[in-house]
Amino acid sequence: MPEGEPTGKPPSATSLWREARNAAARARLEKSLPAVFPLPVLRHALSRPLVPPTPRLAVESYWRHHILRADRLARALAAASGQPEGWTWRLGTWTPEDRRLDKRRRGKAVEDLSETALAEKGLAFSFRMPPAPFREGPFARGKGHCCICGQPVYRFGWHRDLWGTGTPNRNAAWHAACVIAWKFWIAPADHVKELKRRQGHRCAQSGKRLLKTAEVDHRVPLYRIWREERARPWPELLGYWGLPNLQVVNRAIHADKCAAEAGERASVRRRAAGPGTGDPAAGME
C-alpha cells in the first residue's frame, strides 16, 4: 500500500498481490533499463496499475496508450521517407481464394503462381488497407527499417537514435509506434473511446451529444480515396486512414451517410457498366 494513504482497513489480497508484483516488475525494469531511455515512456511505465517489467514492454504500453500520438508520428515518419521512386498504389489481383488453391496445388502450377505472387508481394487486396510501399518486395528497405514508414528502427522499436549507435537495430522491422498506428488505421472503430473523448463527446455531424451506439466514420469514404485520390503522394494518402479523416457520429447519421454513399457508388457503377471499363474497385466492399 502506498505510504500516506489514509485507510482504516487492512489492504486487500489483490492490492497486496499488486504491490508485490509491481515491486518485482520495477526491479526488473530498472535492472534492464539502459542509461538513456525516453523519459515519458519511463514515467508512463511507472504509473501503470501493472508496471511493464521490460523496456520493450514499456515502449509498447506507451504507444498503446497514446494511439493518436502514434498515428501522428507514423505519418510524420512516412513523410520523412516520401514516396519511393516508381511506386504507385496498386491492389493485388491474386485473391485469397487463389492462395488457398495454390496451397492445395503446390508443386504443380507453382511456377506461374509464384511469379504472380512475387510481382504482388506485399500488395493488399482491398483499398480498405492503407498502402504500404515498403512492404512491397521492390521497395523494401531491408533489415533495421520500418516496413510501415520506411525509416530506421532503433532499440526497443524507438524511432530516434537516442543511443547514438549510428546504425539501426537490424532485428527490427517495425517501429513500436507504427505497429500501433497500423492497428488504428485498419480498425479505427476499436478506438472509438479515444476519438469520442477528442470530440468532447459531441457528434461530428450534428453537434449533439454522442450516444453509446455512436460509430467511427471515414469523412471521405475509402472507396473514394481509391477512386479519386489514389494518385496523391503516398505519405499524404495515409492521412485518410488517420485522425484527419476520422470522425465519430451518431448511428442514425452514420446510417444515412452510408446509404447515400452506397447510392452514389451504385450510380457510378451503372455509368461505368459499359463494356471494358475495368475499375478494379468496382464491386469490392
Ligand SMILES: [Zn+2]
Ligand atoms: Zn515506422
